[in-house]
Amino acid sequence: MTSRLRVTPRGFSGPGVRFGVPFSALVVALLLGAIILAVAGNDPIEAYRTMFDASLNGWSSMTRTLALATPLILTGLAAAVAFQMRVYNIGGEGQLYLGAIAASYVGLALPETTPMVFMLGAMLVAGATAGALWALLAAIPKAFVNADEIITTLMLNFVALSLMNWLIFGSRSFWRDPRRPVPSGKRLPENAIMPELSGRMHIGIIIAVVAAVLLWWLLQKTSWGFQIRTIGDSPRAARYAGMSVRGKTMAVLALSGALAAIAGVSEVSGVTKGLEPVALTSNIGFTGIIIAVVARSNPLGVVPVSIFLAAITTSGSRLQSIGINVQVVLLLQGLIFLTVTAGEFFVMNKVSLTGSAIAGPADDSSSPATDVAEATA
Amino acid sequence: MAGESTHLEVRNLTKSFYGVPAIDAVNFELRGGEIHGLLGENGAGKSTLCSVLSGLYRPDSGTVSLNGQDVAFRSPQEASSHGIGMVYQHFRLVNSFTVAQNIVLGLSKDQRPRSMRQVERMVGDLAEEFGLHVDPSASIWQLSVGEQQRVEILKQLFRGAKILILDEPTAVLAAQETDRLFDAVSTMVDKGHGVVLVSHKMAETMEYTDRITVLRRGKNGGSVETRDTTPAEVARMMFGDSSAAERTTFDTSHEVGEPVLSLSGVSVLGDHGLPAVNDVSFEVRRGQVVGVAGVAGNGQRELQEAIAGLRPLVEGTITVADTDCSNAGPKATMQAGLAYVPEDRLGVGLAPGLPLEHNMVLKSYDRAPHSRRGVLADAAIEKTMDMLVEDFDVRGNRRGMRVSLMSGGNLQKAILARELNEIHQVLLAAAPTRGLDMAAAEAVRAHIVDERATRRGVLVFSEDLDEIVHMSDVIIVMFKGRIVGSFERDELDLDQVGLLMTGSGLDADDASDQVSAAS
């Protein structure tokens, strides 16, 4: 008897599968990265050890990683909440810029003496609103004429990027510091800067983690989240049950845009301390998409995954010092995205060799095989 | 290519899925020039056997021999090149292609005529020869279901099929189209072809076949010459001696009350913006089951969606228990008292990827006890699920498992459980027993008919005329989006219903007269 690979849909994936598969995918991605590094003539073990030391080993490395994880958690949540409803917000990048633009405007426009709580609060509200409105530019066409949100959110990224570049590089706008010859943003007043907690880590990390917990609660424990999950699984079933798919599409995309924009607020306020296009265009929005996929759209999963990807990114500069191409960071992110995506197949399906597995895996005992057999014709 | 004589023999065929045999040591024989009925309940293994014969599945063990030669097909094409062709119940035709394009699709270079015009001529000749008339240059979407079926058969004949497997070919046909189909089938048989007729309808099997093989729970239930047997004997082979085949008869002696669902002059558009339902008016009263008969695709689905508030009305009004629900949307219609068991169980009635507890509160998640001030009460939700699972005997659930892996019968019971648990005045049930095995179908019918006793109204749509007749107090017939006939149970004339279902003897004026008569 020849043995063949048998693929069986899983009805039910236990935590072992749901967490084990993405974890294995990460390991596979790191192995592939090692192979590529070796082919390029580097020592992969040394590279990985350097990366570990630079990002996770010791408190000061850790704070640098957490500082970078802060916006990633937020853009990761932004992508995750949209994925929950099977809406693809690829516009995190642009929404982040809009958040940064709006927040820095408020920070610069309010009197410098405004108390920090009000200042930061106003910046967060303004940033989130701007991001939500920017997302609605894609959400409204999606809700009313079903215009593909992948394309529209993406196109809006490029528009937002040019807009931000124009504010600093292309004009003498309110945001630009007129005193410096090199185009750069005006520095925010002290009260508009998020206080540091330790090293570079600032209170943005607290906002991000609280946002993750809140979002998880909203999705899992409220009737609003119940509707989102229903629509995500089957819009027709949701409509049948009397839910408003159109309204939720707009609400979720606006929420998603707001979260990505808060990442922008956190960056201008906690890191760049002014509207600095070059520093803000470091793929934070796109990385959020990878994070949401790896975390399987679970808001609580977004936090550790963000920290992991932030660790890879932080270690980039140290790699250069030992003569390794910094671009390996982006490559590793891509590989992780790829292997985790492939891993989804193994979460949804059980792959086994025929012959040995005939006895019937316990996982599938609940699906009557005759039904399956008849349903195939 | 197949030889002159055609003789197919299957010995000890076994095929398992996930370790459970779907067919187990099955034997089957088909001779050239005969129509061989293959009978069995859903899940008896008919489809699996046919899929092995047509090369879709490879058997785990056992042999298939053709004219004395053992054969093992690795693909439907290998089966086809040996002269075995299968016509599926759900046609495998590309809608946007023409008849001729569909027929040559996938043919290899040497099988393929040079030009489309040549193909069209050859198809025309074949159609003439077998009485399967269809325009070779028409696009599939322009054809009726009966015509599409002819294309499927022509496709197989074009490929030189000597053995045709017809999988429940009459399930989608009206009576007159069924006659045409069997005319063509007898022409084939006269020319020496062998035909396997897969069915679970006793009457047509007795009428048209030469021999009958019954499958029961994956095993042979027996093979007989049709002329030597009786329906009762075949039923025993199908269901065993327990005579589960006999349907419960429902008590129909009760008073009807005031209307709980009224439609007046309802017109709606279909998915492509064309009129799908035209000026439909009728009433469902308390304590009454109204059955809508009709061949699929005559506006039933659109009408159901209109009643449920899922499809906008172009004209007319819909009233549910004294509330005007015209264009009020699904939620308001639900709140007015409509329970709705939709045609599509997975994807409409249930969210397939979510667990049962989620699906059981799909319509009541936002109310106490399932949620308070927008926060879900998981314990209450679980309690509701456990209660409904218990009351409606829903089986096969595991905590956290996506419902799509449950069987059709259990899914339907789950939907019914949820819908009947809601406060409601009228139940709308579409194709409630489609694809269910006997026991599950019977349970579902019993639940539906129970509604009559609780003084609610029921509107049931089904393609199964027997079922409609069996359950309903009033039977109305739909054709091309109109009500073309309405009958009280006692005055029912089945022949007349059959004619109306196919639109025979009606023109547009008659049809609209019938509408007013119906209401």
Added chain:
Amino acid sequence: MNDTVLILSIASAIVAATPILFAALGEIITNRSGVMNLGIEGMMLMGGVIGFWAGNGTGSLTMALIAGGFGGVFLALIHAVLAVTLRVDQTVSGLSLVIVGSGLSSFIGTSGEPSLLSARNAVEVTPLLPSALRDLPAVGPILFGHDIVVYIGVLAVIAATYVLNRTPQGLALRAVGEDPAAADAAGISVVKMRYIATAVGGFGAGVGGAYLTVAIVGTWQNGLTAGIGWIAVALVILAGWRPWLALLGALAFGGLNGLGFTLQLAQVNVPSDFLKMMPFIAAYLVVILVSASPNRARRLAAPAALAQPYSREDR
């Protein structure tokens, strides 16, 4: 003066349209088989870096384009494995190609001593036709002044139209994209067809990226495509999956891309950042307009099984 500006800008629009056209044609073939590949941007970057590298090594435009094409095929096959064989979400899989493509191309582009970043273009791109034609007034620069690749682009449109509509292979490909179950029943290997179509799409994107790098930009930079791949994705929708309309659309986007150059020549002062936005705003509006169009024929042109994974067992 104004005439010269117009002629030059039309000529430059045609050149700028060429990479978009190759990528869009490839995507049309891929989509027509039912596979959605959003990874054009990544495949173009791979095609760009590999094409530039090959062009540097050989000095040959042909080698650059072919190598670039296979750079795109490499990524496309990854998508095929994920989307066709493993049946994962095609959107996610396509996005992963974008990230892998930009990571891998940047890695390749910055590896080696000296890296491609500092390398000079070794490929010489010359006009195809004799100067007698090229020097004709107006039509000369517009129609006859281009390199061979531009004309191959037009031929590719004709070839794609013919293959899709007039050949049995094209019929089979479209059947797979319209109704894979029907195609499967008719003996067409859905998996094989989709792999081929996805690879063809990758080749188109790779050639487009290579042409962009060696013939238009002339150097390699990380992230060189800057959104052109996404424009191609939008263009396919706009063109309703028809090669001829993709040609027209590519010309329009090429024109918008070259708008800055044109306006500069015409001495109109518009901030360059706003000019850069133009193609993206246009694509954004066009996608919405096409979706909102009451003429549904165009929307119905989308292959019926687009982005739907197929498995025989699922029927």
